[in-house]
Amino acid sequence: MYRNKQLHSTTVSILLAVSGLLMATTAFTAGSAPHQSLDHSIVSAEIENTAILLRERALLDNLSVDIVESLTTEVGPRRIGTPGDKRAIAWAQDKFRQLGFDRVWIEEVDLDRGWIRGDAKAAIVSPYPHNIVLTALGYSVGTEGDLVGEIVEFKTLDDLEAVPEGDSLRGKIAFVSYSMRDYEPLPGESNMAGYGKGTRARGRGHVIAAKRGAAALLIRSVGTDTNRYAHTGSGYGYVDGVEKIPAAAISPPDAILIQNMLRRGKPVTLKMNLTSKITGPTRSANIIGEITGREGSDEYLVLGAHIDSWDEGTGAIDDGAGVGSMMAAAALIAQMEQRPRRSIRVLLFAGEEIGFYGIRSYIERHKNDVHEHIMGAEVDGGGGRIHTLTSGVGKNALPVVREIYKLIAPLGIEWSDANDAKGASDMSVLGKAGMPALDFAQNPNDYFDYHHTPNDTFDKIVPEDMRYLTAAYATFFYVAAELDVDFRR
Amino acid sequence: MYRNKQLHSTTVSILLAVSGLLMATTAFTAGSAPHQSLDHSIVSAEIENTAILLRERALLDNLSVDIVESLTTEVGPRRIGTPGDKRAIAWAQDKFRQLGFDRVWIEEVDLDRGWIRGDAKAAIVSPYPHNIVLTALGYSVGTEGDLVGEIVEFKTLDDLEAVPEGDSLRGKIAFVSYSMRDYEPLPGESNMAGYGKGTRARGRGHVIAAKRGAAALLIRSVGTDTNRYAHTGSGYGYVDGVEKIPAAAISPPDAILIQNMLRRGKPVTLKMNLTSKITGPTRSANIIGEITGREGSDEYLVLGAHIDSWDEGTGAIDDGAGVGSMMAAAALIAQMEQRPRRSIRVLLFAGEEIGFYGIRSYIERHKNDVHEHIMGAEVDGGGGRIHTLTSGVGKNALPVVREIYKLIAPLGIEWSDANDAKGASDMSVLGKAGMPALDFAQNPNDYFDYHHTPNDTFDKIVPEDMRYLTAAYATFFYVAAELDVDFRR
Numbered sequence: 001m002y003r004n005k006q007l008h009s010t011t012v013s014i015l016l017a018v019s020g021l022l023m024a025t026t027a028f029t030a031g032s033a034p035h036q037s038l039d040h041s042i043v044s045a046e047i048e049n050t051a052i053l054l055r056e057r058a059l060l061d062n063l064s065v066d067i068v069e070s071l072t073t074e075v076g077p078r079r080i081g082t083p084g085d086k087r088a089i090a091w092a093q094d095k096f097r098q099l100g101f102d103r104v105w106i107e108e109v110d111l112d113r114g115w116i117r118g119d120a121k122a123a124i125v126s127p128y129p130h131n132i133v134l135t136a137l138g139y140s141v142g143t144e145g146d147l148v149g150e151i152v153e154f155k156t157l158d159d160l161e162a163v164p165e166g167d168s169l170r171g172k173i174a175f176v177s178y179s180m181r182d183y184e185p186l187p188g189e190s191n192m193a194g195y196g197k198g199t200r201a202r203g204r205g206h207v208i209a210a211k212r213g214a215a216a217l218l219i220r221s222v223g224t225d226t227n228r229y230a231h232t233g234s235g236y237g238y239v240d241g242v243e244k245i246p247a248a249a250i251s252p253p254d255a256i257l258i259q260n261m262l263r264r265g266k267p268v269t270l271k272m273n274l275t276s277k278i279t280g281p282t283r284s285a286n287i288i289g290e291i292t293g294r295e296g297s298d299e300y301l302v303l304g305a306h307i308d309s310w311d312e313g314t315g316a317i318d319d320g321a322g323v324g325s326m327m328a329a330a331a332l333i334a335q336m337e338q339r340p341r342r343s344i345r346v347l348l349f350a351g352e353e354i355g356f357y358g359i360r361s362y363i364e365r366h367k368n369d370v371h372e373h374i375m376g377a378e379v380d381g382g383g384g385r386i387h388t389l390t391s392g393v394g395k396n397a398l399p400v401v402r403e404i405y406k407l408i409a410p411l412g413i414e415w416s417d418a419n420d421a422k423g424a425s426d427m428s429v430l431g432k433a434g435m436p437a438l439d440f441a442q443n444p445n446d447y448f449d450y451h452h453t454p455n456d457t458f459d460k461i462v463p464e465d466m467r468y469l470t471a472a473y474a475t476f477f478y479v480a481a482e483l484d485v486d487f488r489r
Numbered sequence: 490m491y492r493n494k495q496l497h498s499t500t501v502s503i504l505l506a507v508s509g510l511l512m513a514t515t516a517f518t519a520g521s522a523p524h525q526s527l528d529h530s531i532v533s534a535e536i537e538n539t540a541i542l543l544r545e546r547a548l549l550d551n552l553s554v555d556i557v558e559s560l561t562t563e564v565g566p567r568r569i570g571t572p573g574d575k576r577a578i579a580w581a582q583d584k585f586r587q588l589g590f591d592r593v594w595i596e597e598v599d600l601d602r603g604w605i606r607g608d609a610k611a612a613i614v615s616p617y618p619h620n621i622v623l624t625a626l627g628y629s630v631g632t633e634g635d636l637v638g639e640i641v642e643f644k645t646l647d648d649l650e651a652v653p654e655g656d657s658l659r660g661k662i663a664f665v666s667y668s669m670r671d672y673e674p675l676p677g678e679s680n681m682a683g684y685g686k687g688t689r690a691r692g693r694g695h696v697i698a699a700k701r702g703a704a705a706l707l708i709r710s711v712g713t714d715t716n717r718y719a720h721t722g723s724g725y726g727y728v729d730g731v732e733k734i735p736a737a738a739i740s741p742p743d744a745i746l747i748q749n750m751l752r753r754g755k756p757v758t759l760k761m762n763l764t765s766k767i768t769g770p771t772r773s774a775n776i777i778g779e780i781t782g783r784e785g786s787d788e789y790l791v792l793g794a795h796i797d798s799w800d801e802g803t804g805a806i807d808d809g810a811g812v813g814s815m816m817a818a819a820a821l822i823a824q825m826e827q828r829p830r831r832s833i834r835v836l837l838f839a840g841e842e843i844g845f846y847g848i849r850s851y852i853e854r855h856k857n858d859v860h861e862h863i864m865g866a867e868v869d870g871g872g873g874r875i876h877t878l879t880s881g882v883g884k885n886a887l888p889v890v891r892e893i894y895k896l897i898a899p900l901g902i903e904w905s906d907a908n909d910a911k912g913a914s915d916m917s918v919l920g921k922a923g924m925p926a927l928d929f930a931q932n933p934n935d936y937f938d939y940h941h942t943p944n945d946t947f948d949k950i951v952p953e954d955m956r957y958l959t960a961a962y963a964t965f966f967y968v969a970a971e972l973d974v975d976f977r978r
Contacts, residue, residue, distance in 0.1 A: 069749060072746075073617060073746060073749045073750060074617050075617070076617065076618070076619050128562060128563050128564070128565065129565070129572075130565050130803075133943065226946075226948045226949070227716060227944055228718075228802070228942075228943045228944045228946060229717075252948065253944070253946035253947070253948050256946075256947065256948050257561075257562060257803070257946070257947070260558060260562045260947070261562060313717070314619075314746070453717075454622065454717045455716055455717045455742070457715075457717060457742035457745075457746070458742070458745065458746070458749070459715045459741065459742050459745050460715070
């Protein structure tokens with residue numbers, strides 16, 4: 001139930017009228033359906049009205065955007081284990097407290113390895129001299145001085161893998177030129193298929209190339225843009241018994257340039273120099289902020305995002321947008337006169353980018369209280385609006401979730417009947433461990449143009465979209481926290 | 490008159506039918522007018538038919554794009570005085586010869602100064618550490634080690650100029666945050682007004698800042714994008730008696746970041762290090778290719794572009810597009826069975842980017858034969874389609890130009906009655922010296938997103954637009970070369 005001390009009944013009427021107006025605007029803006037009537041035996045009229053007010057207030061509130069601005073300005077890049085990561089952990093605790101969260105704490109995360117990015121330089125030596133824009137893939141070794149080799153192109157990772165193991169690429173630089181931008185999903189494939197194919201080469205390419213004698217791996221950046229940035233990202237690590245070779249991504253225009261040179265039939269020789277270095281164990285933390293439920297704290301809904309980012313941009317869309325929308329959604333609920341029935345926790349995970357370090361540590365620590373996690377969702381796809389909600393809940397709970405959904409449908413959100421959600425990104429680990437989950441699928445906007453590049457900066461956030469995103473989470477999770485439902489059943 | 494040895498009358502009929510079909514497509518694509526009837530007392534039916542065939546063939550011919558690909562791949566960056574510039578001069582002569590030009594030569598251009606770009610690094614030291622993407626403005630001095638100073642923001646160059654001369658900015662870094670992207674032209678201002686305001690700060694800011702004691706000048710990059718590149722460009726040079734301070738442009742996201750920091754009311758301190766250096770005299774060349782007219786070479790139409798580029802991208806849109814379209818337009822005319830009545834020269838100018846060095850040398854050398862230049866035009870605004878033709882010719886010649894225009898109207902080109910054209914870029918110097926000129930105004934596409942950045946690369950060329958651009962020039966200049974008209978009168 002939502003009561004604001006400043007609100008009298010007249011004010012409520014005015015606000016409801018305004019909210020009706022806003023809903024019309026909302027429906028117009030999002031091209032979506034108008035208000036749907038609720039079954040008041042599932043969601044009471046009081047909760048419904050309060051939820052509508054919350055939603056409309058959230059649509060006018062820039063808090064989620066302000067949080068991203070704060071994180072990207074005051075902290076900036078925050079790759080796990082770096083000074084930026086430490087600043088981010090302090091920042092997040094301060095921000096939770098400023099926003100009125102009831103409990104704030106960290107849970108330490110141990111890392112078996114650290115990494116220094118160093119510098120990355122490359123140039124075509126012949127047939128035509130050119131500087132090449134490239135970036136080391138995460139946890140790549142360096143080149144130990146200049147590495148000079150002839151480039152051998154493979155259109156896909158499969159083509160590279162088709163070369164027999166042994167010495168055939170000895171001294172050569174294997175170049176996988178696969179372009180996510182140009183990939184068209186096959187019938188039945190998801191829109192993410194193009195990214196998945198790219199991350200295969202990013203993750204395993206260096207091992208496959210090394211087994212064939214290659215001196216280094218280059219990939220065309222995994223992204224949808226043609227800007228002259230390289231997209232970094234995580235490899236799956238080195239394998240014992242296989243030579244550790246350097247791995248780097250080059251910008252799309254440089255990939256095209258090299259392909260155009262190769263088309264002329266002359267050998268293309270590259271000189272590259274990476275000063276990257278794998279270092280010893282280090283430490284980070286998951287940061288948790290709780291809005292404690294008025295009926296106690298032993299059950300909680302969880303809203304996830306990851307606090308770490310890659311290190312060349314300021315991590316605005318990946319995943320400042322998640323941090324901003326999740327913190328703001330819970331904070332907007334905390335601004336209400338009373339706490340909802342059950343608790344809401346915002347979980348900011350460490351080290352998502354390098355392989356789910358934070359969530360893996362979290363689940364180890366919380367393996368005996370997964371059942372306390374009533375339901376969860378994560379934002380890790382930028383600040384775009386939600387287009388579809390898919391639940392992953394028990395059969396009895398499904399009509400309840402369907403009913404709550406009606407309150408966010410006017411934000412332009414469709415309903416999917418699949419009920420097979422496991423939760424996005426980190427949260428999928430909890431989903432697979434049995435936690436009921438929700439997938440709020442978002443418009444990607446230009447996510448894969450920017451992510452993992454120096455160009456992932458605050459100006460790429462679209463404020464209106466962030467407000468829509470935040471309003472959906474605040475509204476949905478307020479109602480879910482208010483109802484006494486077991487979402488598992 | 491156009492006759493191809495391979496063409497028989499049946500083929501001609503088929504081609505004319507195809508060309509009719511293409512014209513319909515053209516009109517549809519460009520949303521423009523259909524074929525306009527010509528006055529055959531001005532342009533004969535034979536010339537008209539030949540011109541239509543040439544136009545339709547040009548629309549299907551990728552030569553202009555292939556030339557840009559060749560220049561950007563085989564040469565790349567080619568700032569005047571650099572090894573790339575020397576390679577470009579050799580490349581251009583070879584390319585003219587390969588394309589069947591009748592005469593090819595160079596005319597040397599002396600420069601009073603050279604410049605080494607060196608490296609450019611910067612970081613915010615406090616209150617929040619951040620790397621800043623910046624680039625030295627052309628012919629800036631270096632910082633001689635790290636330069637550390639507090640940033641003082643000025644929204645415009647006028648605001649900086651309003652500070653009294655003297656010591657008020659002693660030790661500070663003056664930062665002009667003017668944003669071309671956000672500038673809306675006032676009534677009566679051209680679309681280029683926003684660029685002009687930016688280039689004022691880029692050109693004179695360092696002198697104005699130095700007179701107030703500043704240690705360095707920073708500007709927000711002059712461009713329409715928010716990518717994390719700095720746009721370089723030319724300053725107007727140093728002034729005797731005023732301290733020579735370093736001048737650099739920062740990327741739009743970094744400008745926004747600094748503004749957001751300053752908004753917090755704390756001093757913002759920057760460390761910057763430029764290793765740029767002004768060097769001694771050097772030499773370059775204008776490159777000229779001629780299609781010699783069948784009635785001799787003492788009068789010629791001129792098609793201009795500049796061969797030099799800035800040094801961080803590969804100069805595809807600025808001005809590879811001009812080089813490609815002008816070379817290809819003349820080459821397509823050269824593929825005809827016989828030469829047009831009068832000559833066509835393609836002039837590739839040196840050193841446009843640093844202040845019209847090539848054309849100034851050219852006009853000094855050719856001051857006594859400006860009258861031999863029958864009419865000229867230049868492409869220096871990227872590879873977009875032409876939307877408006879403005880002539881700058883004599884009163885008697887105007888109806889002739891208007892008649893020739895009808896042949897390119899189906900490419901989506903409007904006619905302007907102003908008749909005040911002086912020619913674009915380098916060519917304006919010849920226009921002001923009395924040469925009849927044409928302005929073919931182009932769609933900018935994303936020109937100011939990319940120009941003067943590392944992101945000006947071949948993939949930014951839109952092949953279909955380049956074919957439209959080239960077809961217009963080939964058609965217009967073929968007919969103009971075929972007619973015996975004095976465009977001055």
